[in-house]
Amino acid sequence: MAKNLVQNITPRDKNFADWYTDVVREAKLCDYSNVKGCLNYLPNGYAIWENIKNDLDKRFKDTGVENVYLPVLIPESLLATEAEHIEGFAPEVAWVTMGGNEELEERMCIRPTSETLFCDYWRKAVRSYRDLPFVWNQWNTVLRWEKTTRPFLRSREFLWQEGHTLHATYEEAEERTIQMFKVYYDFLTESLAIPLVAGKKTDWERFAGAQDTYTCEAMMHDGRALQSATSHFFGSGFPDSFGIKYLDKENNLHSCYETSWGLSTRSIGAIIMVHGDDKGLVLPPKIAPTKVMIIPIAMHKEGVLDKANELKDKFNELGIKCKVDDTDKTPGYKFAQQEILGIPFRVEIGPRDIENGEFILVRRDNDEKITLKFDEIEKVFDIIEKMQKDMYDKADKFLHDHLFETEDYEELKKITKENIGFVKVPLCNDEECEDYIKYDTGGFSSRCIDSEHKVKKTTKCIRCGRPATDYVYFGKSY
């Protein structure tokens, strides 16, 4: 029975795409709904999203962010206020044309993103410098009429947060863009144990209407990139389109500067594809809804279940979320199930352990067995920290083992042909060179600029030989 469970999961290195959908299904994270292109987020998946929300929301609020909620609908004329924006989104929105039995005078779309709604509010709310800044965020659902669906990675409807801020000065807005980019960086590396390649997008990969886009790019176990969070600086373009101006201290009318930044349920896909293994999901302890699953051995022997429950209460009192699996399945089946679900720790406890005053803690990521006395339970805090760090280090080693670098075009072709991963090359700031590389390497697109590695005067674009402006990471993306 235990074997059967694992047999439902395709080995990861045999077929990564199948492995992914198998893990999502067997861990009951989400499910295709009968509403085409939309997902049902089931308890196991949604609980991860709740933990992501709680963690990230606290980080936002520590920087002064306030949460709001703006409408789910956007009238067509409002979506059309900023030219690049409507061009980017109109082909992929769902249109409401009837309310009850009446045809609407103007059709409205379900928001694909809410820049236009925020600007619409601000043009009413902003009068003077005293009204600024606005540092707002909302946790909500958005809809984009995608043709294909992959659990967490691509679906018509997805859950996310979208932060929107408005400032009196260019500098303050730019600083906020970078500040939120750093919040994402810290969250992804610290809480999700996901190492990143991060930085500015090139001019051709920015968000529709943005002046700068900062991105956190994670490397999945198949070497592909998952854009895990982005932070956009709009300058004054967007607010100017909406006529948002403020009176400064000298009573002069002045432009406002805007940012927006978001992270979505895609990040659950990143957790799965960075940390998962052949046995299923592996959740970093900091984000796991249940940290410890106690599996009693010889459960029906006197005192075993009592001791298991006593131990569970102790874990929970310490704030370490713990459950006991007291169903009538075999321990082997329960082990397999706990492993599929990615619960970071399993406790094995049977009559002999109880006699010895101890229990066995098993780490999900490396199967390490740790024997602990009942009065040593607080040691688990250190073990949690250790596991979180080890998971990051392991993923970081994988990332660095698959980071390549070259200034020679033929070598670039060789690298992209023979390896999975990202490759960094010097590039001029020309869309044509990016497009050519993408086409010529079978899909390696520009992920972001390496801000720390500056080009020299003599550095040449790997494609065209003209002077390079930046070192840029390329990778195949989800």
Add this chain to the structure above:
Amino acid sequence: MAKNLVQNITPRDKNFADWYTDVVREAKLCDYSNVKGCLNYLPNGYAIWENIKNDLDKRFKDTGVENVYLPVLIPESLLATEAEHIEGFAPEVAWVTMGGNEELEERMCIRPTSETLFCDYWRKAVRSYRDLPFVWNQWNTVLRWEKTTRPFLRSREFLWQEGHTLHATYEEAEERTIQMFKVYYDFLTESLAIPLVAGKKTDWERFAGAQDTYTCEAMMHDGRALQSATSHFFGSGFPDSFGIKYLDKENNLHSCYETSWGLSTRSIGAIIMVHGDDKGLVLPPKIAPTKVMIIPIAMHKEGVLDKANELKDKFNELGIKCKVDDTDKTPGYKFAQQEILGIPFRVEIGPRDIENGEFILVRRDNDEKITLKFDEIEKVFDIIEKMQKDMYDKADKFLHDHLFETEDYEELKKITKENIGFVKVPLCNDEECEDYIKYDTGGFSSRCIDSEHKVKKTTKCIRCGRPATDYVYFGKSY
């Protein structure tokens, strides 16, 4: 300037409806958006909703509820599966007819409620008794094409939670219905300090498709009723419509039993209309986002602001959310603003207080001033409890002062003409009698049955004189 602030609020007893909208506007809780019928939930309002969510969600989870997220769209054929349900909702939903540039083959509505989506999932997921029960909830947004809008009370889009559960037996489902009704009762009375008249709805006021509806009815300061939470028992009607059956232990196919239960952002309206006064909002301490606002007196004198900040840190360390108003406005203006926002406590602290090693705490609900030494700050916990209880008691007195009871029709007419509030009367179980009373009293509709007050064999329906089945509360409703 301080006077001006309050002058923006119509006195409560002069015009209750104007007072309500003034408070919502001046406390910046929410705002009419340019999307007709939809609201912008601003930071001050949304923060209250976040606290409601956190509190209630914990109560749900303590009873074993798991959170999920199901799609925002419902195909028309799915909405139509249960006859009474589609009849109730079809006239008031928003229809999506286009995706991108393509006309849809089947139109879909934005969910007005999600019973049909849950049943659609369950008909796929339920096979045997081992799969049951499902005890699920989601926090989301719903849309109903209303004609009129009143902040928090009525709008096309509103935020809520909708719990949906599926059980193997009638008894278990009925028990869950009542359990969640009690969770709401406890939450509303304990956390929002709102006293209730609560019980079963009569047969004519139930939710579309339900067999029983339990309701929590709160009395607003104008004597009108606000339905603040409902819990529905569907029996097996809904699941049967969807063909959801399970194999029991004896391998017989068996019906499932369903419940649903919800509480929405209307509850914010209830807080305002139960507790608010001429100076603005009054928030019960347990639900207030900011519990204490420190307003320094003679702020620019040396040491005042430092001491204010030191005190703020102490409050926050104790988990009592506290802010300092260090803007360049006058203390009088700041007092008025803190009062409008309904922040439960104000701290006044100036040079003389600091010299005496003390500060003054002012209760928002009754203006009581309490002088505390700096090392007595923990006394605030008791003061919070006291204020929460006093607010409940005050509202409870108001409720009981406006609860009437009669078995004589002429007296009922007199009571409803001369008083605001609810009136309890014996009633037969006939829709016509309910309708007649509503028409004849200018709008007193049946709110709920008093389950503790049983009719005698000789008790007669106040309207028709036939034997009464129940004592029923009537009131004008929002």
